[in-house]
Amino acid sequence: MSDFRTPLSRARGLGSAKHGVSTWLFERVSSITLVPIVLWAVFSGLKLASADYQAARVWMQSPVNAVLTLLLIIVGIWHMHVGLRVVIEDYISKPLSRAALLLLNMFVCGLGGALAVFSILKVALSVGGLDGGAL
């Protein structure tokens, strides 16, 4: 039946996916964004490494610390989702394995990111060094 198709109709939809530019741009923009955030994160990690539980909670209740940690998680996990997607597409060629791994990548990033964001907000919006809900 395909004999009835015109050459134009056969050619349509082939070629590039036509939205690769946004992915390429996102990789660059997230890289640039992460440079200062990551340097701040190392500095903060050094401070938190010698802090106890109460001190860590109080640290997270500072607006600047909470927002920068949220940005680190959101931009970082988005960046690594795009990055690992490319790694999977490069090395896994079986369609079913590839689809399964791409889904797994999305689920892990989505779940990890959501858990971290909720947890940061929960601590940041609470009061004091002790968890009020831990009875």
Place this chain on the structure above:
Amino acid sequence: MSQGKPGAAKARPLSPHLQVWRWHITMWGSILNRATGVALYVGALILAGWAVTLASGQDAYIAYTGMLGTPLGLLVMLGLTFSLYYHLAAGVRHLFWDAGKGFDPKLADLTGVAAIGFALVATLATWAIAFMTGAL
């Protein structure tokens, strides 16, 4: 050529791969960038776990940070520190390439060595600071 069943894949020539290349510095740089990126994937999940235990209560937090403080945990953190610094330096190198700069082979080799050197020195410096501030 195998004359197997119809439809069986013929042995096509493959593009040159790892085993036929002499190892050179830009190749190391590229492979390390990808490997450290995958390592940082695990690192981000460790960070997410830290945030979850911080919100879950003191017992969970102490158990989690205690786990990170074991010899194995510290080894993982050391590897993640190096991965972070190397991926950072390699990322900046890539940004210059995106701007069309730094492709000259000698300069590319030099920045490759510089990225690895920076990561090693910065990792040592960070852990020296951690040691001095009593984090270890």
